[in-house]
Amino acid sequence: MLMKLGLEILLGSKLDLLQHLRVGLIVNPASVNSHFEHAADLFHQHPRIEVTALFGPQHGIRGETQDNMIEWQTFRDERTSLPAYSLYGETRKPTPKMLADVDVLVFDIQDVGTRVYTFISTMALAMEAARECGKRFIVLDRPNPINGVQIEGNILEPEFQSFVGMFPIPMRHGMTIGELALMFNREFGIGCELEVAKMEGWQRAMWFEETGLPWVMPSPNMPTIDSAVVYPGSVMFEGTNISEGRGTTRPFEIIGAPFIDPSALIAELMKDQLPGVVFRPVHFQPTFHKFARELCRGIQIHVTDRDSFKPVITGVATISAIRRLYPGHFEWQQPPYEYVYDKLPFDVINGSARLREQIESGVSVSEIEDSWRHGLSDFATRRAGYLLYD
Numbered sequence: 001m002l003m004k005l006g007l008e009i010l011l012g013s014k015l016d017l018l019q020h021l022r023v024g025l026i027v028n029p030a031s032v033n034s035h036f037e038h039a040a041d042l043f044h045q046h047p048r049i050e051v052t053a054l055f056g057p058q059h060g061i062r063g064e065t066q067d068n069m070i071e072w073q074t075f076r077d078e079r080t081s082l083p084a085y086s087l088y089g090e091t092r093k094p095t096p097k098m099l100a101d102v103d104v105l106v107f108d109i110q111d112v113g114t115r116v117y118t119f120i121s122t123m124a125l126a127m128e129a130a131r132e133c134g135k136r137f138i139v140l141d142r143p144n145p146i147n148g149v150q151i152e153g154n155i156l157e158p159e160f161q162s163f164v165g166m167f168p169i170p171m172r173h174g175m176t177i178g179e180l181a182l183m184f185n186r187e188f189g190i191g192c193e194l195e196v197a198k199m200e201g202w203q204r205a206m207w208f209e210e211t212g213l214p215w216v217m218p219s220p221n222m223p224t225i226d227s228a229v230v231y232p233g234s235v236m237f238e239g240t241n242i243s244e245g246r247g248t249t250r251p252f253e254i255i256g257a258p259f260i261d262p263s264a265l266i267a268e269l270m271k272d273q274l275p276g277v278v279f280r281p282v283h284f285q286p287t288f289h290k291f292a293r294e295l296c297r298g299i300q301i302h303v304t305d306r307d308s309f310k311p312v313i314t315g316v317a318t319i320s321a322i323r324r325l326y327p328g329h330f331e332w333q334q335p336p337y338e339y340v341y342d343k344l345p346f347d348v349i350n351g352s353a354r355l356r357e358q359i360e361s362g363v364s365v366s367e368i369e370d371s372w373r374h375g376l377s378d379f380a381t382r383r384a385g386y387l388l389y390d
Contacts, residue, residue, distance in 0.1 A: 003211045006140030006178065006197035007033050007108050011042060014197055017104075017138060018049050024094070024102035024135075026055040026087070026126060028119075029062055030110040030216040039108045039140075044080040051082060052101040057109060057122040058088040059219050088118065092163060092339075093125035099133045108140040110218040111177045112228045113147075115156065116164045116235045116349050118338070119218070123177065124166050124184050131192035138195045141178030141388070145208035145215075145228050146306075148174050148389065152232065153312040155375035156351025163338045165351045170372070170379055171312050172232040174204075175387070182386040198388055207306060221251040230301050233315020239346025241331040242322060243296055247286030254284055255318060256298020258291060259329040265299060268321040272365045276309030278302045310369075316355065317365045324362075332356065 010017065023043060031039040040061070043051045054061055054077050061077060061084055077084045085091075085098050094105070105126055109119045123139070130137040153171030161167075167188045173180070178196035185194045201211075208215060208225045217223050222231070227250070234252035237244035245254035256262075262281030269279055279299040286292050299318070303309045323330045337345030347353045358368050 002201055003213055004200040005033060005142055006199055007039055010140055010197045015048060017195060021103040022050050022052040022101055024053045024055060024105045025051055026107045027061055028057055028109050030218040031108045032216055034213055036214055040080055054082050054084040055087050058118045087122050094129040096133055099135055102135060104136040104138060105130050106138045110142050112218060112222060112231060113144040113172060114232045115169055115171050115173060118163055120180055121163045121166050123181060127190045127192045131190060136193045139178045139181045140197045141176050141199050143202050143208060143211050144176050145225055147207055148204035150174055151376055152310055154352055154355060154372050155379060160351045162340045162348050170376055175383060179386050179388055183383060202389055204389055221246055227252050229303055229306060230311050233311035236315045236319060236349055239333050239349045241333060243286055243290040246289035247292060248284050254282055254300050256296040258294055258296055259326055260297045262297050262299055264325055265321055268325060269317060272317045274314050274317055276303060276305035277314055278304055313365060313369050316368055320359050
């Protein structure tokens, strides 16, 4: 059975969901069908769909911006001439004015399976706006590219709620955006009028390459599936002074800093016996971001067995090892981070101060992983009622 995206299902058998309604479309560059045709163009050209506004998450509708905390301006989309609104920056939730000419909001954005990715927060805030303004909300479902089976990491604590973590879910959640929307709507009380256009042919154990669908970068630093596979752990380096590989051709796979001895770091990591991964020594010079144009030394994370690889605990182990080896050089980044000004970025990313405190106290990697088990078990039970696929 061929894979069909929620976008293709909607435009095929579920077009009546949009009949006689003015449509606001939330999209980005990865909002394409299996033939690389963009949702905004397909909707705009369709004789039975009236699109009145476009909305873009972080990095914009067409990928206009690169890094964090950069706001692009509201403008008219040059391909469709439709008004286009930013949902990243000072305004992260559609306003009543933005929705004045909209009856239904349609969300069609590729997620990467990690809590710390602003697109699912954009979805949640747009769902809230839809409820408050009496609008319907439709999610066009897409695959979780790193499969819908494995879950990992601590559960976000309410006092650490932010734009990179709105609800108590783990770092790696193993859900599709449609399933997350159902959970957000009912479990966490958004309560909008929600419809999910399910995919056909997707199975939970699938990695993205198995879908036969084209990979289009959902954000500038997510160039490949390999980036997405390591991202649930490597994103934590954003909360440190260690480069997470931004400014290289392999962001989140390459980790390093000028003061690191790759051989010493690899030897330290070998002690943790991390599954499904090999660390290779690398030297690199980022073209931008941390240590721009400086020679850095570190590791490249080579995943040799995705099914046994644990990205979150691998990230924890690497940060712990670097901190042990280089206590005079390693630092936690200082605020702000994603519009949070009163908490350390590392804590914001992890949705808790506990992980940082465990690392600072020298708690072993195995003990840290054990500390997640109860929360993950509870999450697995709660999410079961929202899963749409086998």
